[in-house]
Amino acid sequence: MAEKKTFYITTPIYYPSAKLHIGHTYCTSVADTIARFKRLAGYDVRFLTGSDEHGQKIQRAAEKEGITPYEYVTRIVNGFKDLWKHLDISNDDFIRTTDKRHEKVVQELFQKAYDKGDIYKAEYEGWYCTPCESFWTELNLGPDHTCPDCGRPVEKVKEESYFFKMNKYADQWLKFIDENPDFIQPESRRNEMIQFVKQGLEDLAVSRTSFDWGIKVPFDPKHVVYVWFDALVNYISALEPGEHKGELYKKYWPADLHLVGKEIVRFHTIIWPIMLMSLDLPLPKKVFGHGWMIVDGTKMSKSLGNVIDPVPLIETYGSDALRYFLLSEIQLGKDGNFTLPGFVQKVNTDLANDLGNLLNRTVAMVNKYHDGLLTNVGDLDGLDKDLSSMAVATAKEFEEHMEAMELNKAIRTVWTFISRTNKYIDETMPWALAKSEDTADQKRLQAVMYHLAESLRIIAILVSPILTKGAPKIWEQLGLSGFDQVTLADAKVWGQIPNGTKVVKGDPIYPRFEMPEMVDVAEAKVASTRKENEASREAAGEGTSEAFEPLKEEISFDDFEKLDMRVAKVLTCEKVPKSKKLLLFTLDIGLETRTVVSGISQFYAPEDLIGKKVIYLANLKPRKIMGIESAGMILSAADIDHNLEVTNVADSKPGATIG
Numbered sequence: 001m002a003e004k005k006t007f008y009i010t011t012p013i014y015y016p017s018a019k020l021h022i023g024h025t026y027c028t029s030v031a032d033t034i035a036r037f038k039r040l041a042g043y044d045v046r047f048l049t050g051s052d053e054h055g056q057k058i059q060r061a062a063e064k065e066g067i068t069p070y071e072y073v074t075r076i077v078n079g080f081k082d083l084w085k086h087l088d089i090s091n092d093d094f095i096r097t098t099d100k101r102h103e104k105v106v107q108e109l110f111q112k113a114y115d116k117g118d119i120y121k122a123e124y125e126g127w128y129c130t131p132c133e134s135f136w137t138e139l140n141l142g143p144d145h146t147c148p149d150c151g152r153p154v155e156k157v158k159e160e161s162y163f164f165k166m167n168k169y170a171d172q173w174l175k176f177i178d179e180n181p182d183f184i185q186p187e188s189r190r191n192e193m194i195q196f197v198k199q200g201l202e203d204l205a206v207s208r209t210s211f212d213w214g215i216k217v218p219f220d221p222k223h224v225v226y227v228w229f230d231a232l233v234n235y236i237s238a239l240e241p242g243e244h245k246g247e248l249y250k251k252y253w254p255a256d257l258h259l260v261g262k263e264i265v266r267f268h269t270i271i272w273p274i275m276l277m278s279l280d281l282p283l284p285k286k287v288f289g290h291g292w293m294i295v296d297g298t299k300m301s302k303s304l305g306n307v308i309d310p311v312p313l314i315e316t317y318g319s320d321a322l323r324y325f326l327l328s329e330i331q332l333g334k335d336g337n338f339t340l341p342g343f344v345q346k347v348n349t350d351l352a353n354d355l356g357n358l359l360n361r362t363v364a365m366v367n368k369y370h371d372g373l374l375t376n377v378g379d380l381d382g383l384d385k386d387l388s389s390m391a392v393a394t395a396k397e398f399e400e401h402m403e404a405m406e407l408n409k410a411i412r413t414v415w416t417f418i419s420r421t422n423k424y425i426d427e428t429m430p431w432a433l434a435k436s437e438d439t440a441d442q443k444r445l446q447a448v449m450y451h452l453a454e455s456l457r458i459i460a461i462l463v464s465p466i467l468t469k470g471a472p473k474i475w476e477q478l479g480l481s482g483f484d485q486v487t488l489a490d491a492k493v494w495g496q497i498p499n500g501t502k503v504v505k506g507d508p509i510y511p512r513f514e515m516p517e518m519v520d521v522a523e524a525k526v527a528s529t530r531k532e533n534e535a536s537r538e539a540a541g542e543g544t545s546e547a548f549e550p551l552k553e554e555i556s557f558d559d560f561e562k563l564d565m566r567v568a569k570v571l572t573c574e575k576v577p578k579s580k581k582l583l584l585f586t587l588d589i590g591l592e593t594r595t596v597v598s599g600i601s602q603f604y605a606p607e608d609l610i611g612k613k614v615i616y617l618a619n620l621k622p623r624k625i626m627g628i629e630s631a632g633m634i635l636s637a638a639d640i641d642h643n644l645e646v647t648n649v650a651d652s653k654p655g656a657t658i659g
Contacts, residue, residue: 004044008252009035012260012268013050013095013234016076017057017131020083022308022338023261023293026326030290030407031259032089033327036465037402041488046252048238049084050095051077052231054224055133059213069213070098086314087323088468095238097215097230105237106230107218109279110206114219118168118278121220124161124205127154133227135205149263162207162223169274170201176273176283184269185288185405186333189262193269204228204271232272235284255284265289288405291335308338317513320467321347327466328411341515348512351470353607354418355459356510361425362452363477363503369434372502374453374479375446376495387424387451388494390417391458395491398462414462421455422607424448429577453478454497461491470509477506512611514650565635565658566590567649568616573606576626583609584628589618590655597630600646613649615658 011031014024028049035047053073062072077096084091095102113119127136129147135157142148174197177183177190184190207223208214214224235258241249260268268287276283295308313322325343328350330336366372379385394417401410425448433445456474464471464486475483479501490496568587576582581599583606596616617633624630636646649656 004042006046006252007035007038007043007257008046008255009038009048009257010235010255010259011049012258012264013052013097013231014080015052016073016080017061018076019079019309021293022310022313022326025083025087025310025322026293026330026336027259027261027290028084028089029087029323029326030332032087032091033323033407033465034257034259034402034405036090036468037488040461040465040486041399044251045092046239046248047091048093048095048235049089049091050093050234050238051080051097052227052234053077053097054214054230055227056208056211056213057130057133059211060130062213073098083311086311087319090468093238095234097234099237101240102234102237103215105241106215106225106233108242109233109236109275110225110229111218113164113275113278114162116278118165119162119206120165121160121162123158124163125158126156128157129154137202157210159209160223161205161209161226162217162220163203164206164229164275164278166201166204166271166274169277170197172277173197173270173274176277183283183286184265185286188333189265189269189289193266196266197270201270228267228271229275232267232275236281254282256286258284258287260287260289262289262291288333290332291330294335294337295339313343317344317347318469318510320469320510321351323466323468324351324411327407328415329408331408332405344513344515347510348611349608350415351467351510352508352512353610354415354422355463355470356508357607357610358418358422358425358452359456359474359477360508362449362456363505365430366449366453366503367505369430369445370449372479372504374450374497374499374501374503376450376454376497376499377443377447380444380447383424383427384447384451387421387455390420391455392492392494395458395462395488398491399488402465411463411466414459417455418459421452421459424451424455426575426606431574432577450497453501453503454495457497458491458494461486461488473506473509477504477509479503562619563617564619566616566618567613567652567654567656567658568594568618568634569654570609570612570614573609575601575606576628579626582626585609585634587614587616587632587634588654589616590653594618594631595629596632596634597625597628598634598636600634600636604646609646612646613652613654615647615649 009031011028014020031047031049035045038045051073053069058069058073062069065072081094110119124135127138127141127145128134129136129150129152131152132147132149134147134149136148136154140148141154142151145154146152147154174194177194181190184193206226206229207217207220208226209223212224214226215230217223217225235255236249236253239249239253240246241253258268265287273283293308310322321343325346326336329342329346366374379388394413397413398410401407401413428444428448430445430448433441433448436442457478457480460471460474460478460483464483472483478497480497566589568589570585571588571593572586574584576584576597579601581601582597583599583601583604585596585598587594587596594616615635617635620632622629622631634646
């Protein structure tokens with residue numbers, strides 16, 4: 001058996017000055033998804049995350065609280081670890097820069113660079129930003145002597161320090177980048193770094209004496225190793241190169257991918273490679289700088305108060321929901337925007353309606369029509385062949401996008417297939433086949449049920465790196481076992497569910513959620529848009545009110561009182577066969593269920609209506625529409641262009657009266 005290819009992936013080590021926010025969640029979710037995908041693809045994966053715990057800022061914060069720096073950071077780091085458990089992060093190791101294994105390696109490498117002549121002692125005089133742990137020259141400062149990164153005031157400092165000879169390796173660095181164009185990703189970051197180095201590099205201060213919370217310089221213990229020569233070494237110290245004959249180091253270094261935020265790309269793509277050049281160690285293969293998280297159009301900032309705590313989101317909506325939104329909505333390398341209504345809408349549409357409803361319908365139909373048993377009778381017609389071919393093609397396209405780190409495109413590929421599978425149900429109309437006594441129709445029904453289940457089998461494999469909780473549940477409801485043993489190769493072959501497999505009815509894997517209390521913004525936008533449209537119509541001489549239907553004649557209050565309008569919840573919704581406009585609903589009206597036919601299919605996909613609470617006219621005399629008795633009417637609104645919209649009464653219970 002051939003030895004597995006290795007893949008070593010890291011996140012930045014996060015600074016424990018406060019709780020982690022949704023930006024950290026995004027970065028770690030990306031890394032976890034890539035790690036899970038690589039395992040699925042057959043790689044021997046090592047996935048590292050951790051915490052960067054030294055520095056003046058930590059020491060000052062601990063002193064304020066009257067506790068030791070280690071006590072201070074441990075409390076916060078435990079919160080990091082709890083968050084990763086909540087998010088279902090599959091890291092193989094968690095490195096702390098206070099670990100003895102880390103301290104040992106940092107001191108060894110610092111000594112090696114010093115012995116080589118690349119570290120020397122001098123006096124530093126300049127401007128220092130404590131929150132950023134960064135030194136700045138006068139030329140680099142922002143207005144009023146502020147930090148160019150965070151905008152906070154800087155301090156004038158003068159102290160003895162050890163310096164690392166950065167510029168000594170500038171030409172070697174430029175040559176390396178030229179020979180390894182994919183080392184810095186995305187390309188825009190690479191171009192920025194090249195220009196930065198070409199402008200000339202200043203020697204880097206790598207020790208401090210004004211505080212003592214850090215790793216001691218081995219040959220001069222009044223100095224502590226300063227942030228980047230300490231923090232960056234974590235990627236190697238976690239592999240314990242001096243322990244156990246260095247087996248982990250030999251196996252996994254150099255790292256395949258450092259995933260970092262774009263604000264620390266410079267440190268990882270310039271300082272870190274030059275440190276490794278000095279130490280005669282191999283450089284990592286790739287550094288990828290992801291974008292910032294934007295909240296409602298504004299970059300997250302503690303000072304603005306728009307930092308989002310991921311824990312309440314996970315507790316309310318689940319880790320799958322948060323992972324899915326972040327990974328599907330944001331193109332890796334670009335900034336991403338987060339709004340709570342947009343998040344909930346995405347979860348409802350993609351997870352609850354598209355994927356969740358596909359699973360629910362499939363399992364329900366297999367149970368109803370075939371006592372839960374699946375039978376593979378092959379592709380019986382073009383629809384079957386199209387679906388089975390698309391399933392295999394989707395798996396291959398998904399792999400291509402994931403290998404290219406195009407996570408959002410990979411997810412979109414799977415959801416295109418999910419949409420196609422939902423459409424397959426409408427095309428094959430299993431409910432009609434089930435009513436037929438024709439042998440061919442019965443065989444056709446078997447084929448349809450198997451194709452749906454097999455499609456879901458492949459979908460479960462492909463989404464498993466993203467939907468870590470939901471994917472195994474899909475597998476279980478399909479009556480399958482051994483999900484922890486599946487591979488990407490299993491998704492590239494059609495027809496793997498054995499004959500006679502019995503599906504298992506389970507709870508919905510993704511519930512629908514009511515829209516959160518942020519609708520005032522949405523309503524304001526709607527009102528603004530309405531005014532703009534009216535203004536444009538008036539400017540065009542079209543007017544406004546004339547476009548609407550004229551008011552009908554007056555009725556008395558007694559006439560109105562005869563109307564029995566209720567809140568009804570949509571339990572099921574499907575297209576009426578041979579009709580372009582009609583949808584068939586099953587409604588929960590509180591007292592009982594009702595069947596209603598409504599001509600709104602050109603405005604809504606059936607799955608988008610399931611779970612909605614609509615206004616229902618309960619005492620309208622029943623009538624037959626295309627042979628179906630329709631009891632009552634679902635009320636909707638029509639705009640000036642005759643587009644229909646069903647009212648969603650989200651906060652009311654089925655059966656509640658409208659008046």
